[in-house]
Amino acid sequence: MKQALEEAAATGTDVQDHDHHGIKQVLHDLGIEAHNAAWSTGLTWGGAQNGNTRTITSTTDGRTIGTVALATAEDYEQVVQKAQEAFKTWRLMPAPKRGEIVRQIGNKLREYKDSLGKLVSYEMGKILQEGLGEVQEMIDICDFAVGLSRQLHGFTMHSERPAHRMYEQYHPLGVVGIISAFNFPVAVWSWNAMLAAVCGDTCIWKPSEKTPLTAVAVQHIIRDVLRENELPEGIFNLIIGDAEIGAKMAADTRVPLVSATGSTRMGKKVGEVVGARLGRALLELGGNNAIILTEHADLGIAIPGIVFGAVGTAGQRCTTTRRLIIHESIFEDVKARLLKIYPNLPIGHPLQEGTLVGPLIDQDAVQSFTKALAAVQAEGGQLLIGGEILSGAGYETGTYVKPALVEARNEYHTVQEETFAPILYLIKYSGGVENAIDTQNGVRQGLSSSIFTVNMREAEAFLSHAGSDCGIANVNIGTSGAEIGGAFGGEKETGGGRESGSDAWRVYMRRQTNTINYSTQLPLAQGIKFDV
Structure with missing residues (x-):
């Protein structure tokens, strides 16, 4: 613990000593100290003196927020x-x-x-x-x-x-x-x-x-x-x-x-x-969530939903939009619209007013981002925009990246995997909506899904038994932003759990079935006779 505190002090970037974006006051208000205990039972804290500690730095600016003790088996x-x-x-x-x-x-x-x-x-x-x-x-x-x-x-x-x-x-x-x-x-x-x-x-x-x-x-x-x-x-x-x-x-x-x-x-x-x-x-x-854009999609509402779903939380939501399945008749139009928006995405400190895209959580996430982009291009994908790691003033942590658009195919190995970063794969489909649904379902994950269409038949097909195989299926809204009133969760490799509402x-x-006999007899179920 002592060594961790000394190392944090030596960096000269401890927010406890530098009131940056008002964080010092926030830490005071919330009871966060320079060093924090390993466990709490509600009223009591313990384990602060444990030898094993972890220094917590902000991915936004690299400043040390504080240290925490790590719990032992005895704790x-x-x-x-x-x-x-x-x-x-x-x-x-x-x-x-x-x-x-x-x-x-x-x-x-x-x-x-x-x-x-x-x-x-x-x-x-x-x-x-x-x-x-x-x-x-x-x-x-x-x-x-x-x-x-x-x-x-x-x-x-x-x-x-x-x-x-x-x-x-x-x-x-x-x-x-x-x-x-x-x-x-x-x-x-x-x-x-x-x-x-x-x-x-x-x-x-x-x-x-x-x-x-x-x-x-x-x-x-x-x-x-x-x-x-x-x-x-x-x-x-x-x-x-x-x-x-x-x-x-x-x-x-x-x-x-x-x-x-x-x-x-x-x-x-x-x-x-x-x-x-x-x-x-x-x-x-995990989720490998897709939005389907049929030829009957209202792009006026679809495009904002796509962009938020793809770059919100810097692509680090389990419900992030990772695949965009677009009918061939509107593919070029959609691509052009996104290519017009992506260069202007405000990327920066998340506490700075006007920022829409903050940093990735750490260097491991950045490496996953760059490796996935290299891998999908090796498979034949075309990087349309983004993928750079930002540097210079305000980006010293190396965790800020430019969200990427990649023209790809659903069967690529990289597309089949979830990369927890802002990469959106643009996938073209032809024919009827059933082809798009097959593409959407053609991954191992099954969390969130969406279709944009004003065609009632397409929407109902998407929600039918033969439609989306995900735990969440939306019409004319994106894959992110679930309300707490509904049960949240997904199928297949998403795990099958359900949290929150419903x-x-x-x-x-624990569920219990109870049967009460208020008669003077003891009849058995199924008419069984058992005389003693």
């Missing part, structure tokens, strides 16, 4: 035990009362929206409006969960036996492990944690090691609510660590549900380990 054990203990109390609180706690958390997030949104932007690199939007998403899911706390409905059904009643009910499940990714460092946690909370579960949050400080900030915010309501430790827990901590959580039989967001490669490992112990894995993994809450509970 993890302590947190799990606290979560188990708290579950025994939390599950017995009436669901509407749990909803009241979540309501208060939502109000606290409203108070800190500007500061937290700014930290999300600065630590992760998304533009400020997206950072603020992510916090708003947290607020929205709190509101949703409050209403849900009075609607955890079971079912009733008629028994075949006289004087019997049958029904189903849902009970709290237990400790829920949440592994979140860097690109939505706080919102995805809230999708899981707020629903799990009203369902009566306790949570352990392992944030991405690339963006842990926003998680520390959230834990400080909800701590006030826990104190004000005299709640026990262990309801909302945080543990900061490397892949080893995530592996422990996946293998832990005391954690009946692990919700993991990230790459398909990571999800397969988590799913295999959780499945081996017959636990539940809620997986939100009836996604059911995965956080």
Whole structure:
């Protein structure tokens, strides 16, 4: 720890000492210190003195934001035990009362929206409006969960036996492990944690090691609510660590549900380990999302949706538009329109007003970007624009790139893979909409999809049994920007999990069928006779 702090100080670029874009005040408001503890059980922090630390620098300007201690195996054990203990109390609180706690958390997030949104932007690199939007998403899911706390409905059904009643009910499940990714460092946690909370579960949050400080900030915010309501430790827990901590959580039989967001490669490992112990894995993994433009598309609304979907969050959304499947009759027109827009995209510091495209998260992401462009061109793809790494004043980190347009074919190996960067592949199709749908479905991922058309038959075909095979299918809107009211998730290598709205809450509970005999007889089902 001492060495990490000395190294950070030696750089002379610590935002604790340089109030850059008002970040110093933001860190103060959110309780972020020069060095931050490794874990929290809601009211207590620990592990600050652990020898293993990580220095967190902003991808926007390379400045050190702070350091975090990394949790040990002993830390993890302590947190799990606290979560188990708290579950025994939390599950017995009436669901509407749990909803009241979540309501208060939502109000606290409203108070800190500007500061937290700014930290999300600065630590992760998304533009400020997206950072603020992510916090708003947290607020929205709190509101949703409050209403849900009075609607955890079971079912009733008629028994075949006289004087019997049958029904189903849902009970709290237990400790829920949440592994979140860097690109939505706080919102995805809230999708899981707020629903799990009203369902009566306790949570352990392992944030991405690339963006842990926003998680520390959230834990400080909800701590006030826990104190004000005299709640026990262990309801909302945080543990900061490397892949080893995530592996422990996946293998832990005391954690009946692990919700993991990230790459398909990571999800397969988590799913295999959780499945081996017959636990539940809620997986939100890679996407290779496509927009179909038929010859009947309204390009006036399609083009803005395409551009935001392709370059928003610098292409680092799981719902980013990666493939644009265009009817041959409008292909050249669409290409020309995009080539007119792309040179004028404002690329720069995400906290600078007017910026639309911020940096990639780190140098590994930049390398993936450049390697993918080299590979697709080697396969025969044509780079139309973009692909450069920006340098000079304001771009010293080497993480700012120019979004790329590539004319390609769907069968290229590179196009079949998800590159978490702003690359949009332009793919031409001919014939009817069924050909475009086949192309869209012709990848291993199945998260988000979209079609732009004013032709009702094309739209309905896209949404039919033979249409999009994705978990999200939109008409005349892009692939990004899902609302919290609907269940979020996808099929195939996207993992099959569902978070957020609709009836996604059911995965956080255990289902029970009950039969009550209020007669003086004991009739058996199916008319079986058994005399003793």
